[in-house]
Amino acid sequence: MxxxxxxxxxxxxxxxxxxxxxxxxxxxxxxxxxxxxxxxxxxxxxxxxxxxxxxxxxxxxxxxxxxxxxxxxxxxxxxxxxxxxxxxxxxxxxxxxxxxxxxxxxxxxxxxxxxxxxxxxxxxxxxxxxxxxxxxxxxxxxxxxxxxxxxxxxxxxxxxxxxxxxxxxxxxxxxxxPRPRAGCRIWSKVVRIHQWLKNLLLFAPLVAAHDLTNGHAWASLVLAFLSFSLCASSVYITNDLLDIEHDRLHPLKRKRPLASGRVPIWQGVCAAPLLFILSLVFGYWAGWPFLQWLVVYFLLTCLYSLWLKRLMLVDCFTLALLYTLRIIAGAAAIGVTLTFWLLAFSIFLFLSLAFVKRYAEMEVQLLSGKKKIHGRGYLSSDAQLIQTLGIMVGCLSVLVLALYLNSDDIAHLYRSPEIVWIGVPTMLFWISWIWMQAHRGNMHEDPVIFAVKDRVSLVSGLIFAALLVLGSIGLP
The missing domain is CATH 3.40.50.1000 (HAD superfamily/HAD-like)
Known part of the structure; x- marks a missing residue:
């Protein structure tokens, strides 16, 4: 039968x-x-x-x-x-x-x-x-x-x-x-809550201005942080939807919730505009000057997702600008004027980290035997040149820091500026460490997120912060 x-x-x-x-x-x-x-x-x-x-x-x-x-x-x-x-x-x-x-x-x-x-x-x-x-x-x-x-x-x-x-x-x-388990943990990956750590850069102008006791500024920056985070999540979801086939070709990105099918596409399509609307609400509460920069950030990220990320070198410069925009938006939220030193240092530092990110992706593709990076304007053979450029601009950021610490501005903010000078070799060590980890194939995520999880990076950050505090209050 x-x-x-x-x-x-x-x-x-x-x-x-x-x-x-x-x-x-x-x-x-x-x-x-x-x-x-x-x-x-x-x-x-x-x-x-x-x-x-x-x-x-x-x-x-x-x-x-x-x-x-x-x-x-x-x-x-x-x-x-x-x-x-x-x-x-x-x-x-x-x-x-x-x-x-x-x-x-x-x-x-x-x-x-x-x-x-x-x-x-x-x-x-x-x-x-x-x-x-x-x-x-x-x-x-x-x-x-x-x-x-x-x-x-x-x-x-x-x-x-x-x-x-x-x-x-x-x-x-x-x-x-059985259906693969979903829930809050999956959605935290969809909106990439761990990437919200980048938005702590909004607080950098407050720290640089030595105005940590300003309660009104803190309230504005908390609203700005929520606004930026929701906006970024909206863009991440949109980017994942637009890049879903490219992600499925990537050995690591293919496990993302939308690419793997663990979260339906229609839910992503609904979530992206909803998160953006919420970000505008928080941005409005944070103040009109901040809201303007939030819209600039959103438009630039959309342009990056649709076009700029496919252009060689332009993609890295755009990423560096997106990082720096967080600092600019934070300054706008509290009404602080940014100095040339902070902007120059940020651009060079974040450009180096953008090169780290692209270099790490190239290494993964190179190990898988692919000559061209899918959806990007690079060849796998470009990795060595990207590494050289990244290390160079990373050192330039340290040079800007050294020139700032030797400028007249430092005397108005620090009682013992000579203590802060130790931050120069500290920063130089950290940038070298990040590139060493990327070279060894240990950089599997965004370098900023990697730094938050990496013990050596955390210790370096604590030392740098301690030097700033000691330099501000001065030694007995």
Missing amino acids: ALPPIVVDLDGTLIYTDMLHETALRAVREDLANVFRIPFWLLQGKAVLKTKLARCARVDLQLLPYNTELIEWLKDKRLAGHRLVLCTASDHSIAQAIARRLNIFDEVIASDGRHNLSGISKAARLEQQFGQGNFDYAGNSAADLPVWERARHAIVVNASPLLTIEANNNVNVHKTF
């Missing part, structure tokens, strides 16, 4: 993402005018929308986040004699292409531009073709409940805990493939 066929859903089941969202995102990236076309296509029906998007969006199916555990199980079932059928509400052209790539399915049933094969319509189609109770079905959403009710066995894949309970109570569940 022939074994019953196993029918498998595509979106959220065979892959951890949804092809409607993937194609819509890709279509908008390739032609911004599609933002206005999509609503008109949707008015003609969801099946028409899927067909239109499949034709105009070139999604690299090889990079999709496939459910490897389910695929291996399906291969075993096929060897045991089960017939495998891919049945999806996605467009037929996409389903066929994925089936050809995996080469495990005997038949493909999908939406055809006229009928959207989802929920009850999918259940009716499968019942008509195989008969009630004569097939097993693997799905993941509440729309699959009518199909499970007419199947012999339900295979629950990547479903929410509530749906898993409902399925176990109402249908004959044969096997469950």
